[in-house]
Amino acid sequence: METVILFGVFEAIAVAGLLVLKRKKTVSDYILMGFFLLNGLNIFLSFLEIYNRNNGFPYPAFILVSSPFLLLHGPALWLYVKSLTSQFFSFKTKYLIHLLPFLIMVANLAITFYPLPTNERIEIFMSESFKNKIDYPIFIVMMTLSVFGYFTWSVRLIQKYNRRIRNYFSHTENYDLQWLKIVMILSAITYTAIYGAFFVDLFRPLASFAIMHKISFMLGAVYIIVLGFFGHRQGNVFSDKHITVNLKQNKTINNEMPTLDNKDNEFIQKLLKFMDEVKPHLYQDINLATLAKQLNVPPEYLSRILNTQLKKTFYNHSYINLYI
Secondary structure, three states: OHHHHHHHHHHHHHHHHHHHHOOOOOHHHHHHHHHHHHHHHHHHHHHHHHHHHHOOOOOHHHOOOOHHHHHHHHHHHHHHHHHHHOOOOOOOHHHHHHHHHHHHHHHHHHHHOOOOOHHHHHHHHHHOHHHHOOHHHHHHHHHHHHHHHHHHHHHHHHHHHHHHHOOOEOOOOOOOOHHHHHHHHHHHHHHHHHHHHHHHHHHOOOOOHHHHHHHHHHHHHHHHHHHHHHHHHHOOOOOOOOOOOOHHHOOOOOOOOOOOOHHHHHHHHHHHHHHHHOOHHHOOOOEHHHHHHHHOOOHHHHHHHHHHHOOOOOOOOOOHHHHO
């Protein structure tokens, strides 16, 4: 079990190293790098705690040091998702507020546990008497709410992003963040197993803290190993596609068809003729931006005409696909 945990640490470092070597790194790359390093650090600190317990505490300074970092997993996942789903993302100082739960837990331990004599800390750790204090259930609930709250928030960001790109692209495979789907599925499985077990244990004891601690971080190591495997296999752990239209300007389709003016009517005729004669649908990478450029109109104008007048979008089974 310890071998799996250490392998997870090495995998996290390896993936972070690949991102360091990657050319033309984006903000998302640096966030993903931090995500893997955070997981690697957290798993390594847990390994030291397990090693301490099994070998007479040769490193007593590392007792209960891994737990606070669990409160950073949710924010790190959310920040990575936000960086990929926000077209013009930039890191803002206000995002630092997401560190608050982590800092609260560190401050609490710095006052109530870390200053205690070594023998007393070892006794509390081995006897698991810390579970009898009010701090323990509070922090378990905090960690559970944190990870599932941020996970839900991240899923909503992805759904919102997907709704936007469906109005602009006939083939969304290159823009739908397949890598991110893998991250979210693995995260859902891992975090549900770990935090769900600790939360249930508050009301119906499942096992000792030592056993649950070891199993949870082994699962965390497997999570990183599998995530790293898919990252290596894909070869590119983030989206390289550059979207040239402003997705934020996309408006919800209006069910009521507005009155056509001469300009709109002329453009629709021009569009129909263009599709029949030039056949841009034969190009695999055709999207709303390139089609609008060929027609000499803004992408937003073309999108409005398709949505309100022709009742079509650029998504699968859309206007473009009528010609295929």
